Amino acid sequence: MMPVVHCPKCGKDHDLNQDVLIAQSNQNVIYRCDSCGFEVKDIQTSKG
Numbered sequence: 001m002m003p004v005v006h007c008p009k010c011g012k013d014h015d016l017n018q019d020v021l022i023a024q025s026n027q028n029v030i031y032r033c034d035s036c037g038f039e040v041k042d043i044q045t046s047k048g
């Protein structure tokens with residue numbers, strides 16, 4: 001099961017998959033809502 005993020009801007013739920021996640025050079029990733037373009041940084045991942 002993919003984790004789901006709730007967009008605080010448009011209120012939609014999106015699966016945290018590689019379509020919406022942008023990997024950073026560090027362990028953080030950025031989630032970009034494809035509905036409104038809102039970005040959430042520093043998402044906590046299960047890695048490490």
Ligand SMILES: [Zn+2]
Nearest residue numbers: 007010033036
């Ligand atoms: Zn959104």
